[in-house]
Amino acid sequence: MRILMRGVEFGDERTRQNMERELRERLQRSADTGRPLRVYCGFDPTSTELHLGHTVPMRKLRQFQDLGHQAIFLIGTFTGTIGDPSDKDAARQQQSLEEALEKAQAFVDQAWRILDPERTLVEYNHRWLAKLTFSEVIHMASLFTVQQFLARENFANRYAKGDPIWLHEFFYALMQGYDAVALRTDVQIGGTDQLFNLMAGRKLMEAYGLEPQVILTFPILVGTDGRLRMSKSTGNIIGIDERPGVMFTKVLNLPDAVFRNYAELLTRWSPEEIDAMIGAMERGELNPQDAKRALAWEIVSIFHGDAAADRAAEDARRMHRGTAPSDAPQIRLSGPRPLVDLVAEAGLVKSKSEARRLIRQRGIRLDGQTVEDEHAVVTPSDRSEQVIQVGKRKFLRVLAT
């Protein structure tokens, strides 16, 4: 129980007490009857990449798994075509079912970094949501009032600003709620921003004569910018499939202020350890950089193992000295090439113009020497590789063919 409730956050003490009590009762009943609880968390396939933000509820699912319960990894192949308004100021762009299914596959592939494939049920909500009849939808809609929706902060804001609120956005909560009905779940896990949707699930379950699910919500993980929720569309993500070195430096470059948020949501550290570290930082006994180095190691280790974490830490040191990390991309050259073409082709910059710009700003180095000439040419050497560095952290190794 202590493990399962760790990190749970509702923003309301009464809700927390109620949920804790309900969860305790369910666990007891499960122990008595031998029926594992059905625990699920849904993810809309809006990108092809799972990121650290997704892993917070996923790891909670894993904890339930490890206690013998049934984890359901639900992919919002249908809800994902509508778009969740929860974290948005504006409506999300819609996509087709085909696109959603493609991304869903990518999600499943990455999910096994956290979940146990043997004990996970993967579900797709288009299987039941696509079959609902209009009268069923109307019935569900009749259980909620427009005022309840307009009371939600993001809708209220958009309404006040005169921004469009599309009718179909209201249905998002109903659809997600119906997932709980269709799956007959005992527990649903989600971010605190999902509270409204999860509560809609409880309401619908009651209306369908089912016992309402227990809901557990968790704080939102902020992105690399240190302010906004981590999400692909904001571009502030750390993907769980990213190379260990990239993951490591991204964590290292986080603003100091998010240390607690990350430590509590992502690491295996105990609350006591985390408090101790933050206390030491505040007293000036621990350099925040060292704390983040430990955090980076811990996070990389969780997803890629200790060895990869060690290597990433070493690479970060090398990069700081201006030498290429061990996993830097390589390119083979048969003859002299203009530097500008080379870095553009290798994808280190978006365009040749950008490359020229960077040279003018002294942001490109060749073997440690700042490149001064926009027309510089790279000539491959048989003897040794050459290292091109763009900005602080992009490297390219050049070898002769």
Next chain:
RNA sequence: GGGCGGGUGCCCGAGUGGACAAAGGGAGCUGACUGUAAAUCAGCCGGCGUAUGCCUACGGUGGUUCGAAUCCGCCCCCGCCCA
């Protein structure tokens, strides 16, 4: 269905015939400073072998004009008010 106001670069937003790749802000990128953070300062910020050059771009389309983000026609879309 009617009236009014809108649709501009990644986002917000100024711009009502040429000096507009288009003010300003945000985001992003580079450099300095630092702890590889934050803050601050400077620069950059559509593309093109760099060019007082060309291409792409101001909801769509068709016009007017030497010249259109700016004017006109038609169309699409959004907000507010009324029905």
